[in-house]
Amino acid sequence: MxxxxxLTSASAPxxxxxxxxxxxxxxxxxxxxKSSAINAVTGAKKLARVSKTPGRTxxxxxxxxxxxxxxxxxxxxxxxxVSPSVRESWRGLIEAYLGRRPNLRGxxxxxxxxxxxxxxDRTMLDWAESLGLxxxxxLTKADxxxxxxxxxxxxxxxREAPPGTSVAVFSxxxxxxxxxxxxxxxxxxxxxxxxxxxxxxxAPGGVHGA
Ligand code: GDP
Numbered sequence: 001m002x003x004x005x006x007l008t009s010a011s012a013p014x015x016x017x018x019x020x021x022x023x024x025x026x027x028x029x030x031x032x033x034k035s036s037a038i039n040a041v042t043g044a045k046k047l048a049r050v051s052k053t054p055g056r057t058x059x060x061x062x063x064x065x066x067x068x069x070x071x072x073x074x075x076x077x078x079x080x081x082v083s084p085s086v087r088e089s090w091r092g093l094i095e096a097y098l099g100r101r102p103n104l105r106g107x108x109x110x111x112x113x114x115x116x117x118x119x120x121d122r123t124m125l126d127w128a129e130s131l132g133l134x135x136x137x138x139l140t141k142a143d144x145x146x147x148x149x150x151x152x153x154x155x156x157x158x159r160e161a162p163p164g165t166s167v168a169v170f171s172x173x174x175x176x177x178x179x180x181x182x183x184x185x186x187x188x189x190x191x192x193x194x195x196x197x198x199x200x201x202x203a204p205g206g207v208h209g210a
Pocket of ligand 1: 032
């Protein structure tokens with residue numbers, strides 16, 4: 001996965017690539033560790049920009065992680081200081097992408113393990129469920145909590161998540177959960193997602209469903 005590269009940014013649906021290359025999208029609250037997760041999972045350290053000023057960009061970024069496989073970085077949500085107009089443009093862009101993108105194979109949602117599922121995350125999960133999108137929740141920054149707390153939080157999130165959702169304890173810092181996340185993406189890209197979701201199997205790494 002070292003050949004990952006930036007393809008294009010879009011500020012409106014007209015800028016989305018027009019082809020049928022499969023895509024997996026990442027979304028999450030600002031500062032939830034989404035960019036760090038993209039970099040860790042794709043193995044390209046500087047692909048997505050880890051931000052000190054969350055909520056700054058309202059762009060959908062497209063990356064090619066291998067020939068015929070894309071990762072899409074959706075703008076983060078829940079940044080308190082954005083204006084209503086920016087929030088509306090975010091909503092339009094996300095709705096256009098998640099609701100009307102045939103290329104989309106699955107959605108990765110980053111959740112800070114210390115916060116769990118917030119109200120805005122809940123909205124995103126409900127929406128993904130209504131669209132029938134395969135979901136992977138990454139409980140990020142797991143290095144900041146004990147193993148016991150991480151396991152507890154994972155259980156709580158699993159109970160709240162739509163049926164068939166994969167939930168992985170994750171740390172971009174230590175690499176925990178990276179292999180599990182890659183395995184889920186692999187299933188989605190290779191078209192095995194539906195089988196895995198209906199079976200609700202537990203993967204060796206402790207990831208549920210897919
Ligand atoms: P984004 O706004 O959701 O894209 O989040 P970023 O990836 O930019 O990360 C937000 C902040 O959390 C940055 O200061 C990162 O260095 C930090 N961070 C991200 N992932 C981890 C992690 O796994 N462990 C720790 N300790 N910090 C992290």
